[in-house]
Amino acid sequence: MNVTQRLSSLQRARFGYIVLLLVFSIFIIRAFYIQVIKHDKYIKSALITQLKEYEIPPERGVIAAMNGDEVVPIVLNEIKYTIFADPQHIEDVDATAVKLADILGGSSDDYKEKLQYETRYSILAKKQESETKDKILDLELKGIGAREAVQRTYPQGLLGSQLLGFVNDEGQGRYGVEEAIQKRLEGTPGQVKAITDARGIPLAANKENTLIPAKSGQKAVLTIDIGMQQQLEALVKKGVEASKAPTGGAIIMEVKTGKVKAIANFPTYDPAKFNEVDADNLGVFENRIVSSPLEVGSIMKPLTTAAALDQGVINRNSSYYDPYRYVIDNAVITNVSESGSAGVKTIDDILQLSLNTGATWLLMQMGGGEVNQQARERWHDYMTNHYMFGKKTGIEQGFEAAGNIPDPNEGYGLNIQYANTAFGQGMTATPLQMAAAYVSVFNGGTYYRPQLVEYYENQDGSREEVKPEIINSQTIKPEVGKIIAELMEYVFSSNHRVYGMPELREGYRIGSKTGTAQIANPEGGYYEDRDNGTFIGYIGGDTPEYVVLVRVDTPKVAGYAGSKAAGPIFVDIANMLIDNFGISPRTR
Numbered sequence: 357m358n359v360t361q362r363l364s365s366l367q368r369a370r371f372g373y374i375v376l377l378l379v380f381s382i383f384i385i386r387a388f389y390i391q392v393i394k395h396d397k398y399i400k401s402a403l404i405t406q407l408k409e410y411e412i413p414p415e416r417g418v419i420a421a422m423n424g425d426e427v428v429p430i431v432l433n434e435i436k437y438t439i440f441a442d443p444q445h446i447e448d449v450d451a452t453a454v455k456l457a458d459i460l461g462g463s464s465d466d467y468k469e470k471l472q473y474e475t476r477y478s479i480l481a482k483k484q485e486s487e488t489k490d491k492i493l494d495l496e497l498k499g500i501g502a503r504e505a506v507q508r509t510y511p512q513g514l515l516g517s518q519l520l521g522f523v524n525d526e527g528q529g530r531y532g533v534e535e536a537i538q539k540r541l542e543g544t545p546g547q548v549k550a551i552t553d554a555r556g557i558p559l560a561a562n563k564e565n566t567l568i569p570a571k572s573g574q575k576a577v578l579t580i581d582i583g584m585q586q587q588l589e590a591l592v593k594k595g596v597e598a599s600k601a602p603t604g605g606a607i608i609m610e611v612k613t614g615k616v617k618a619i620a621n622f623p624t625y626d627p628a629k630f631n632e633v634d635a636d637n638l639g640v641f642e643n644r645i646v647s648s649p650l651e652v653g654s655i656m657k658p659l660t661t662a663a664a665l666d667q668g669v670i671n672r673n674s675s676y677y678d679p680y681r682y683v684i685d686n687a688v689i690t691n692v693s694e695s696g697s698a699g700v701k702t703i704d705d706i707l708q709l710s711l712n713t714g715a716t717w718l719l720m721q722m723g724g725g726e727v728n729q730q731a732r733e734r735w736h737d738y739m740t741n742h743y744m745f746g747k748k749t750g751i752e753q754g755f756e757a758a759g760n761i762p763d764p765n766e767g768y769g770l771n772i773q774y775a776n777t778a779f780g781q782g783m784t785a786t787p788l789q790m791a792a793a794y795v796s797v798f799n800g801g802t803y804y805r806p807q808l809v810e811y812y813e814n815q816d817g818s819r820e821e822v823k824p825e826i827i828n829s830q831t832i833k834p835e836v837g838k839i840i841a842e843l844m845e846y847v848f849s850s851n852h853r854v855y856g857m858p859e860l861r862e863g864y865r866i867g868s869k870t871g872t873a874q875i876a877n878p879e880g881g882y883y884e885d886r887d888n889g890t891f892i893g894y895i896g897g898d899t900p901e902y903v904v905l906v907r908v909d910t911p912k913v914a915g916y917a918g919s920k921a922a923g924p925i926f927v928d929i930a931n932m933l934i935d936n937f938g939i940s941p942r943t944r
Contacts, residue, residue, distance in 0.1 A: 372849060414543030416691030417507055419520065421535060422810070423582040430582070431520060431534075434509045437502045439481040439488040445499030450759050452497055456480060460493050471499075482506055510628050516585055518643040519619045519808070521754055522627040530630075531641045533808065535754030537576060540812060546570030574820070575813040579615040579853040580792060584608060587932050592620040592906075595925035599889075599911035600680030605645045606906045606929060609791050611894065613824045614804025617902070618753070619645050642755060649784035650758035650907070653918060654710045655892045656780030661703060661719050662840050663738040664795055666832040669721035672839050675702045678713050681799075684727055686770035689716050691881075692916075707847050707869060708914050715779040727771040733765035735774060742831045743793035744803060745785045754809040759785040787890070793831070794892060798841055798900040800834035803827045841867055841900055848893060851919070860927055861934045863941040865900065868893030868926065870918035875910065886910050889917025891926045897940040904929050 419431035438462065445450055453468040460467075460481045468617055482505065487736055489502045497499035521532025547568040596604035605621040614811050625640045633640060640650060664670045670787045680698040681690040706714030716727070721862040723731025739745045739761050744763035753940045761783050762773050776782035796803035805825040812820040832840075842865030849905055851870070860866060871890035873883035889908040894900035904926055934937055 358788055362504070365703045369677060398432035399470070410555045411544030412568075412570040413506060413527070414545055415505065415572040416508070416523065416527075417812075418545060418575045419539040419541075419578065420575065421516075421578040421580040421582050421585070422708050427577055428512075428582055429577075430510065430512045430515060431736070432511060433506045435486070436505050436507045437486065437537055438479060438505045439484055439489065439502050441478045442476050442499045443471055443473055443478055444476060447498055452500065455495055455497065455830065456492070456500070459488060459495075464711070465608065473646035477679040482802055508627070510626075510671040512623050514583065514626055515582070515589070516580065516619070517624050517627045518621045519625060519753065520536050521641070522630040525631075529754070531754045532643055533576065533578070533752055533754075536752040537809065541573040541576065541791060543573035544571040572815045574815075577810045577813065578808055579610075579617060579810045580808070581617050582620075582939070584933075585618040585620070585940060586619040587936070588929060589622070589624070589926060591928045591932065595928065596622045596739050596904075596908060596911075597758055597923070599908050599913050599917075599920060599925070601908045601911040601922035603644060603913075604908040604925075605643075605724065606619075606904065606925060607645045607787055607791050608933070609795050609806065609903045611733070611799050611896070611900045611903060613807070614792065614795050615807045615810075615824070619643060621645065643753055645787045645905075646751060646908070647751045647755040647786070648860065649757050649786050649789075650833055650888050650890075650909075651783065651873040651876065652713075652780040652785055653792055653873030653888070654712075654780055655790060655869050655871035655890050655905075655918075656778070657715050657843055658681055658840050658869050659712065659738075659743060659797070660715050660778045661706065661733070662832050662836050663735065663742070663894065664718040664721055665700050665836045665839060666738075666742075667722060667734065670718065672703065675700055676710060678717065679702075680713060682713055682716050684716070684775050685769045687769070687772040689713060689772075689775055704843060704846055707843050708850050710870065716775045719778040721777060725812070727775050729765065732770060732774045732817070735778065736761065736764040739777070739783070742803075742828065743789075743796070744827065745783070745793070746787055749788060749806045751788060751806040756788075757786055759783070759789060782875060787907050788904045790890075790892060791903050794903045794905075795895070796828070797837045798903065801831045802829055803831045818870040841865075842895065844868055844893065861931055864930075864934055864939060865896045865898070865942055866874055866893060866930055867900070868923075869924060872916040872918040887917040889920070889922040891918055893926055893930070895930045895939060897942045898944060899937055902933055904933075 374892060378698070399612065401880045416433055418429050418433070419425050445526055445773040449468055453464040453471055457464040493502055496669060497877055506655060519532050521530055521534035523534055524530050527542065529541060534541065572930050574591055588854045592604060592606050603622065607616065608618045621644055648786060666741060678698060680699040681688055689712050691712050695711055701711065701714060704710065707719070719731050719735055720726050722734040740747065744781045746759055748756045748758045762777065764770065764774065773782050792806045803826070805827050807824060809822050811822055845865060846869040848866050868894055873890065875886040875888060877883050886912065890906065892905045895902050895904065906925045908917060908921040908923040911917050913920040
């Protein structure tokens with residue numbers, strides 16, 4: 357090799373060395389740039405990739421009720437599991453779908469479809485037991501996971517299903533108490549921020565993890581008496597079925613406090629299987645005592661009488677000549693044939709014979725002798741501001757309805773419309789509203805907001821009492837309430853045997869009024885062959901202790917719906933209260 361060749365080889369070696377040194381220097385500089393200069397940026401980027409937020413669902417508040425002096429749970433929580441997939445991590449869709457179907461049941465084709473959704477969270481199955489969840493996770497299928505989901509359980513079975521409501525798959529209370537006090541029951545979710553590995557599994561020991569504990573919802577203890585609720589539901593079922601009616605219900609309220617002690621609806625449903633209710637039968641979820649207003653019929657007449665007495669336009673001994681028919685706005689108001697003929701009538705007769713003309717006469721007295729603007733406005737004031745009709749009561753129930761009271765000065769045929777409202781037609785109210793109004797009459801004039809929650813209990817055991825709330829302290833004068841109680845006692849003693857109702861226990865005060873209301877035809881007027889039956893009354897010893905209202909919708913019975921369908925249920929309820937719930941016999 358000559359000198360020239362040796363020089364050329366040395367130069368090439370040096371050039372290669374320089375190139376290698378340059379490349380190595382570039383790597384060193386790049387590593388320094390990444391690890392030192394851009395350290396924070398890339399750490400944050402890595403954390404964004406690995407940091408995942410996990411919500412810790414709170415425990416929903418338990419619902420309980422009183423069983424005598426004991427607090428008994430009626431809605432509890434049970435841990436179930438939701439099986440889900442992250443379709444982006446599924447490698448073999450067909451094989452995964454087959455394995456899922458073997459454990460979860462169903463068709464592998466259904467799972468195959470869900471495994472290909474364009475989402476990061478595809479729900480495969482809900483409400484799974486722990487054993488099923490373990491079998492799925494033991495397969496170690498990439499992209500398949502499980503998550504806790506709290507499900508409501510009902511140790512008392514179907515008891516109070518409409519007043520309780522249910523919790524849907526999104527954790528939202530629907531209907532009843534569950535919807536009305538959702539914010540108190542739901543609690544506050546907690547949060548885990550977890551560093552995960554490449555498979556998305558949280559690294560629990562990583563110091564970057566932070567934890568915000570979930571806060572449980574409040575426990576709600578209801579005013580409902582479980583024993584009373586159970587017996588009321590049985591009696592309502594028996595009575596509604598006997599009358600061949602599609603639906604019916606009843607409510608029991610405590611006179612001295614306005615607390616609801618029991619509400620029953622029939623037919624009912626299983627709140628643990630709410631999703632199995634047919635789409636055509638969703639009305640079964642409603643608490644119709646609260647959510648379904650109706651033209652209440654003649655159970656309005658004692659309240660019309662109370663308003664007239666309270667205004668001083670009549671007194672306990674008033675009498676009048678009843679013509680048997682009035683013509684108002686070219687419409688005729690008359691009575692049923694059993695009410696007798698024209699003649700002198702008393703306040704007792706108006707209620708005992710259930711005179712539509714008598715209720716109209718009471719309204720006339722509010723107007724100075726005729727149905728006019730003054731009569732309409734005075735009666736409207738009592739209906740809306742004393743008895744609180746046309747307004748939601750605010751009871752702890754979802755889907756409460758306000759009912760409808762016509763305006764006294766707007767519209768056509770106002771005088772005949774208001775004459776009709778005096779005997780419970782041409783207006784609507786819920787059974788709850790009617791019962792609450794009667795509670796205020798019998799307790800001396802205090803209108804309490806109807807109450808379903810006795811108290812709330814926090815996670816630390818402290819209580820938040822729900823005190824009876826007074827809406828109006830002067831519904832009517834106390835002496836008027838006593839007169840109405842006496843009148844209704846006379847009505848019950850005069851009529852219950854005539855109506856063929858069951859015998860009632862002796863030695864107690866019972867007052868009542870029936871109502872048979874025609875059902876409005878959406879095309880105008882009223883159906884000739886459809887009625888709703890209502891029956892309201894009180895039970896007590898020396899004073900009224902409970903108000904009971906019964907409704908039976910379109911019963912198929914001979915005679916009047918109020919007395920023949922709703923009346924027997926009322927008597928059974930009254931006997932039940934006397935036998936089992938400590939009502940003392942009268943002493944005078």
